[in-house]
Amino acid sequence: xxxxxxIIGIVACGxxxxxxxxxxxxxxxAVGAMSSVVAAAVIVQYSMPLGIVVALLxxxxxxxxxxxxxxxxxxxxxxxxxxxxxLVTGFMFVGTxxxxxxxxxESFTVLGLGRIGPIPIPTIIFAIVALxxxxxxxFTTLGHYIYIVGGNKTAARLAGVNVDRVLVTTYALGGxxxxxxxxxxxxxxxxxxxxxxxxxxxxxxxxxxxxGVPLSGGVGQVWSAVLGTLLLGIIANALNLLGVSPFWQxxxxxxxxxxxxxxxxxxxxxxxLR
Amino acid sequence: xxxxxxxxxxSFSGVTVLRGVDFSLKAGEIHALVGHxxxxxxxxxxxxxxxxxxxxxxxVLAGEDVRxxxxxxxxxxxxxxxxxxxxxxxxxxxxxxxxLGREPCGGLPGTIAHGALRKRxxxxxxxxxxRLPMDVPVxxxxxxGQQLTEIVRACSQDVRILVMDEPTARLAPAERELLFSTMRxxxxxxxxGIVYISHFLEEVCRLSDRVTIMRDGMVVETGVGAGxxxxxxxxxxxxxxxxxxxxxxHELKLPLGGEEALSASRLTVHGRAPVDLSVRKGEIVGLAGxxxxxxxxxxxxxxxxxxxxxxxxxxxxxxxRLTPERAxxxxxxxxxxxxxxxxxxxxxxxxANIVVSALGKLLxxxxxVRPGSRPRLALxxxxxxxxxxxxRKKIVGNLSGGNAxxxxxxxxxxSQPIAMILDQPTAGVDIGAKxxxxxQIRNAAQQGSGILVITDDLxxxxxxxxxxxxxxxxxxxxxxxxxxxxxxxxxxxxxRS
Numbered sequence: 001x002x003x004x005x006x007i008i009g010i011v012a013c014g015x016x017x018x019x020x021x022x023x024x025x026x027x028x029x030a031v032g033a034m035s036s037v038v039a040a041a042v043i044v045q046y047s048m049p050l051g052i053v054v055a056l057l058x059x060x061x062x063x064x065x066x067x068x069x070x071x072x073x074x075x076x077x078x079x080x081x082x083x084x085x086x087l088v089t090g091f092m093f094v095g096t097x098x099x100x101x102x103x104x105x106e107s108f109t110v111l112g113l114g115r116i117g118p119i120p121i122p123t124i125i126f127a128i129v130a131l132x133x134x135x136x137x138x139f140t141t142l143g144h145y146i147y148i149v150g151g152n153k154t155a156a157r158l159a160g161v162n163v164d165r166v167l168v169t170t171y172a173l174g175g176x177x178x179x180x181x182x183x184x185x186x187x188x189x190x191x192x193x194x195x196x197x198x199x200x201x202x203x204x205x206x207x208x209x210x211x212g213v214p215l216s217g218g219v220g221q222v223w224s225a226v227l228g229t230l231l232l233g234i235i236a237n238a239l240n241l242l243g244v245s246p247f248w249q250x251x252x253x254x255x256x257x258x259x260x261x262x263x264x265x266x267x268x269x270x271x272x273l274r
Numbered sequence: 275x276x277x278x279x280x281x282x283x284x285s286f287s288g289v290t291v292l293r294g295v296d297f298s299l300k301a302g303e304i305h306a307l308v309g310h311x312x313x314x315x316x317x318x319x320x321x322x323x324x325x326x327x328x329x330x331x332x333x334v335l336a337g338e339d340v341r342x343x344x345x346x347x348x349x350x351x352x353x354x355x356x357x358x359x360x361x362x363x364x365x366x367x368x369x370x371x372x373x374l375g376r377e378p379c380g381g382l383p384g385t386i387a388h389g390a391l392r393k394r395x396x397x398x399x400x401x402x403x404x405r406l407p408m409d410v411p412v413x414x415x416x417x418x419g420q421q422l423t424e425i426v427r428a429c430s431q432d433v434r435i436l437v438m439d440e441p442t443a444r445l446a447p448a449e450r451e452l453l454f455s456t457m458r459x460x461x462x463x464x465x466x467g468i469v470y471i472s473h474f475l476e477e478v479c480r481l482s483d484r485v486t487i488m489r490d491g492m493v494v495e496t497g498v499g500a501g502x503x504x505x506x507x508x509x510x511x512x513x514x515x516x517x518x519x520x521x522x523x524h525e526l527k528l529p530l531g532g533e534e535a536l537s538a539s540r541l542t543v544h545g546r547a548p549v550d551l552s553v554r555k556g557e558i559v560g561l562a563g564x565x566x567x568x569x570x571x572x573x574x575x576x577x578x579x580x581x582x583x584x585x586x587x588x589x590x591x592x593x594x595r596l597t598p599e600r601a602x603x604x605x606x607x608x609x610x611x612x613x614x615x616x617x618x619x620x621x622x623x624x625x626a627n628i629v630v631s632a633l634g635k636l637l638x639x640x641x642x643v644r645p646g647s648r649p650r651l652a653l654x655x656x657x658x659x660x661x662x663x664x665x666r667k668k669i670v671g672n673l674s675g676g677n678a679x680x681x682x683x684x685x686x687x688x689s690q691p692i693a694m695i696l697d698q699p700t701a702g703v704d705i706g707a708k709x710x711x712x713x714q715i716r717n718a719a720q721q722g723s724g725i726l727v728i729t730d731d732l733x734x735x736x737x738x739x740x741x742x743x744x745x746x747x748x749x750x751x752x753x754x755x756x757x758x759x760x761x762x763x764x765x766x767x768x769x770r771s
Contacts, residue, residue: 139642141633148630151619158579158610158617159631159685160602218621 003112003188005233006122007032007181009226011204013133014177016225017170019208022150022217023077025171027066027085028178029200031059033193034092035182040101040192048108056179062088063175067168085201092194101192112187122184129177134222142169150217206253207232210260232256275334276301276467277322277435282331284317291317293491294331299435299467304457306478306499307471309488310511310704315471318488319437322469323355324348336434352434356424356441358702359614364413368406369395372427398430403459418449425456429466436460437469440702442477446564446730447765454481473704475504475511476733489513508705532556534590535724536576536606536693541584543568543575546748548584553693553724558715560739561728562768568748569728570611573695576726577601577608589692602631605692609682609699611728613675617682620671624661625652627670627681631689655684659714676707683714693724700734712738732761744768 011028018025035055042051062084069080114121137143145166148156157163181200186192205215211228213220235256239249277299284292292314299305309315321329324342333340335351342348348355362371370377372395380387396408404422406415412423421441428436438457442450454477460466472478478485482499487510494510537552549572553559563569575582578596586596588604598608610616618627629636629648636647652666659680661673670681679700686694699715700708715738719725729735735742742759744752744767752767 139645141637141643144626144630144633144643144648147622147626148619151622151626152616154616155610155619156630157598158577158608160599160607160689161630162597162599216621218619 003120003122005229006120006126007184007188008200008203008207008232009126009229010129010177010181010184011200012207012225012229013129013222014174015201015204016208016213016220016222017133017136017146018077018174019205019213019215020146020150020217020220021167021170022153022215023070023167023171024081024201024205024215025063025066025077025174025178026081026201027062027088028174028181028204029197030085030088030092031062031175031178032182032185032197032200033195034062034088035059035179036186036189036196037092037096037101037192037194039183039186040104041096043105043108044101044103048105052183055183056176059175059177059179059182060172061175063172063178064168066175067171070171071164071167081201089194096192096194098194100194104186104190104192106190109187109190112184112189114187122187125180125184129180130222130226133225136173137222142166146170147218150219152218203232206257210257212264214265231260275299276336278334279318279322280332280334282318282321282329282333284321284326284329291491292321292329295488295491295493297486297493298496299469300483301434301465301467302461303483304461304468304470304481304499306482306485307469307488308473308475308478308485308507308511310706313488313511314491315488316439319355319439319469319471322348322353322435322437324353349431352432353437354428354431354433354435355437356421356428356439358439360420360424362412362420362423365411367409368412368415368419368423369408371412371423372398372430374427376430395426395430399426402426402429402456404456416449418445418452421445421449421453422456429460433466435467435469437471439471440473441470442472442474447732447768448564450477457481473702473708474731475507475705478507479503487511511705534587536589536695536726537587538576539585539587541572541575541582541586543571543580543582543748549750551726551743551750553726555692555722555724556719557741558719558725558727558739560735560742561726561745562732562735562742562764563728563745564768567745567768569745570697571748572745573608573610573697573726573728576695577606602689603634605690607631607686607689607691607694609686609694609696611697611701613678613682618670618678620669622670623667624656624670624673624681625649625666628652628655628666628684628688631685635689651688655688658687659684660710676703676711679703679707679711680714683711687714687718687723691723693726694718695726695728697728698730699727700729700731708734732764736761736764 015024035058038058039051039055042054066081066084069075070077111121116124145156145161148161149163149166153163185196207228208225209215210231211224213224232253235253236249239252275298279295279297282292282295295318297318307315320326322342324345324347327343333342340351363374369392373391378387378390378394392408399406404426406419406422412420441453445453457468461468470482479499479502484496485499485502486496487494489511533555535553535555539550540548542548546568561569571580574580576586577598578601579598586593588601588606591604593600593604614620625648629651632651633643636643638644649666656664656666661677661680670678683699696715700711715725727738736759740756742754742756743750746768
């Protein structure tokens, strides 16, 4: 359970940053799949470190492209990242003829299935990503500006914040974290699968939102993304243990999101009306 | 008596806001309601508007006992309220906005008869003697035009009582006069009782038939408008004397002719005649002009938000390829007009807002924000600006107008700017907060910042400035030392164009 959830958690940390700026990223699934496919291909052809580096750089690049279109051109995040998601998936199918990439050495699975003591390595990677996100939000000017940009873009600009740079950097980080998650995924399956990870964007958004972060932007903490991820994971796990049919599980998850977020939003609405 | 509210009480989760208020309104009178922020005047009017069904006390409307449960019941009784923030749809035309929510039905159910709608809206405006272009989107009207649109809309139903919350706060003098004559006509010709909340005491004395003064959820007194002066009203409002800003000696200021803080030469904003101006360190320069004279645009040009041909120097250094970011780094800070739309990140904390422009100065050598430096700066500013409640984690959107404005000024001061541009720094704040803000502005000047103040409040302008620049039709048309300026001269200078 922790292994799969760690992947969503890594993606959710990037998603959190984008949600605080008032946006989100639908291309993280495509980026994750691309990252695992490219890493697999490069590892088979060349070497393991090169594969990882190339995959991460590609993730960063897609993020920068997203940020460029959102900040400089002014397309809204939904349309931009929907387009890049389709674009990246398309390129990937062309490059692989929609076939999985096999032949990654067995030793690579240490990243996805290995453990240090009792703790799975994906969980350690998740923890590191969460810690980095926390540090960004707390100790960097970028982290501070993310909140102000998400709160009021005009105010941020007039207060001397380079809004475009903040947005591009944030989406670059989001793409980078998605690529990290893609590599962990490759470590679990050992196969670069172009058709994988399609559910990441919505699951990651759900995790952040269930953690109590509104999509309107301007607020949010790392622990919200972490808690939301764990909560969704615990629900899925509990349903498995209870022997609930896998077909029912998405329905239950959907209901939990509606109830959890609904309660929070309803209370806020009541408070504002008074 | 058209309206009598007796012994009205209202509390919010244990905090009593209205402690037994009596208020009355005659048909055809203009009745001003004045009080500090938090005195309860807005709450009282919200009770009248049917927003708080759980109030205690009785309301008698034209001899009939009424219970105001919802905004709809209030409206059905002929009570219309225009709030400070307009509830217009910016993209719709004036005619559509006037008819909003009661569009005439066309031939088929669910369709709108556009021709009939436009004619009816026009007729409704004419009835009030208000002229408005019916076919333009309201966003393209100025604040004054939007205000008038709201009035027409509010009065389109059979209105007996019209409540206006701070209708003049953002109007230019000429627009104000138009509004006043409209209010007088509505009262005199149609017998509408008008309740009018305002912080502009002079206008209150001049305009209103009666004045009710509130303090701490109670009515201090109600009297005839002409019987008050600004001083007597101010005294009753605060219950004690105003802070004496004269106590700060002007002698301490840097001598005029000191170093240049901010200057522009041949700055051409939107194709208007080029502007030359200079503000010295320690000097407060007022920028006077009517709404629409281009003052805010000039401010935005100076900070680099609108790129214009011409040269801008900050602290004597020419800044090329000016952007707000570069301007901030070179030591220029802007307090934008309209704190909600372009000033503050409302959902973020007081601390986050205060430190945003100063963050570049809080970095360690490795480029990280030094731990603890943000709270320290925020607390220092909260203390210095007496921001209430003194809680750095408080969400800015929940602060009162005066405190939110203090946060905005604190943000500019926290970056230790060489020059500051303040665009309407005291709009919509109460008289006490205003005095505090004035002291802070003078303080910042004494510490060496050069300050350019834009304000519609002529008294404020005369009170604060060492020198006054007059702006008409997008360019500077006058430069007067304070000693040569009187209220009347200034009014004449800005209305010439």
